[in-house]
Amino acid sequence: MSDAGPSAAAAASRGATGCSQKELVWQSGKLRLYRYRPIARPAGGAPLLIVYALVNRPYMMDLQEDRSLIRGLLAAGLDVYLIDWGYPDGADRFTTLADYIEDYLAGCVERILLTHRLDALNLLGVCQGGVFSLCYAGLHPRRVRNLITMVTPVDFHTPADLLSKWVSKIDVAAWVGEGNVSGDALNQLFLSLMPFRLTQQKYVDLLAGIPDRALVENFVRVEQWIFDSPDQAGAAFREFVLWFYQENRLMRDRLEIAGRKVRLRDLHLPVLNLIGKRDHLVPPAASSALQGLVGDADYTALEFDLGHIGMYISARAQREVPAAIAGWLATR
């Protein structure tokens, strides 16, 4: 046995912030917009903007060379941009969903469109970022050429949605108060969804196996990502829980952002919906509900026999997800 355990864990802990080369192209407040350097012949078409969730860091999209959705997309010749929302602090507590969607996300889109002299781009929203992408597309349909949602909740009241049940009777305004919501509190909540697997079994899996350097490094990078949880801007968090989890406004066609109605039924652009069949955070039914909302859009749903995190980093996801996205875009 080589010394593959603690030293590999320590080494992996030091630098998990993404593996592909990228450059900062725009920033506003704590937001950073990155453009990835190409690694293959350009496939043509509009650039692809990845909109990740607020609740974890976006480097999960590019964790390591053999576990990188972004690398797969670059290898397919796509021109990839990524939003990094940053770490909100006390000064961001009044940042609202309208700020995130109509200022930050929309600002990134405008910046990319100006750079490429285009009128529309491709949008890939992941998890909560998928909800933001749907909202943006609903508000600015002419700015989005193709919309891709990945493990994205749309119907927040499906029977398997444990998070939704837990927050249904919580006074979210009192819970948030006028502050931010700590990332540690959210981690506690997520671990409570499957406490035996997430706080016991996965460590036994790691420690009881014969230590292998690559395995340990991968485990520690994922572990770092899981617990590298930014605090949530209080106002946006309060709105997200109230409007989506408690009132299910997107599903009920009652959502307004910055005073403008989000009309998914008027969306007529091509939509690809990527669903994890074993997703415990976003049940498949919560995602697949999108089909009934997007009017006569050119809608495609692809289901993968994977969990929420497996959709980003499993070996199977590396083989199948980027290829599915690139293939779908190539035909549109």
Next chain:
Amino acid sequence: MADDLWRQWQAFAAVWAPGAPGVPGRPPGDGGFGFAPFIDAGERFKAAAQSLLDGAAGGPAAATQAAQNFSDFLRDEFAGARPPWNAGFGPGIGAGAPDSSWSEWPALGPMREHQLRWQRMSEAARRIDDAQRRLQRLWSDALRQAAADFAARLQPPPSGAADAEALRKLYDTWIDCAEDAYARIAHSEAFCNAQADLVNAGSQWRQELQAGIEHWAKLLDLPTRSEINTLALRLKSIEEQLRAATAAARTATPAAPAAAPAARAAARAAASGPKARPKPRVAPRKQSPARRRNARRKAKR
């Protein structure tokens, strides 16, 4: 220290894979350091599993009793492994509340407002305690159900040596049973109500605590969170007005690069950020919706 950790890791692996080559014994005197608690738990699990397997060879009655004993062992082992129910307010949730006897006194005189606040805190702390007890009870129910399911799955009990494969199979089966039982409880109305009561009471407790701290801060002429929040809101409002004015100025310009609905974002895109570059003089090409649809159809063909 790294060497000690490494030896502990190997010792843990040895519990699960006895007889594997190159696996040393447990480092001496490791106490509660590093992986030591995992090793202790692993050794207890292995000993209990061995009793189960031995019991399986002793006839039907002994086997059933062994399965029951093993299930009870697991239930006890995991009793303390519950999630930390503090609603994100930290382990001190509910602490610092005055004695509940305050709630009996009439709130009169110059201390009236403080007394009312303490009474509300005390009441919130009582509700927190109640909700935590209910959650603990539900956790115990889940473990009891898991143990029963596990014992049922052990019929007929396995027999043979406690090798790595047998240990892992038993452990994984237990985790499956525990997770299934917990999921049933966690989806129940009783659990959701207890969670909500805990969070809501915790919110009130924190709100009263903040109010008390702000009161003392004002007496000492220290800045309070409320004052900072007021300033932050004013600043945000000014920023929004500035962006709106910038956007309005841009849309009034004939060569405005952004369409009206996106003016707010365009103002931000153009105005902010240290990577400011010369503004492009060419407006993005616009197409009518019909023209775009046609272009898309054409591309599909």
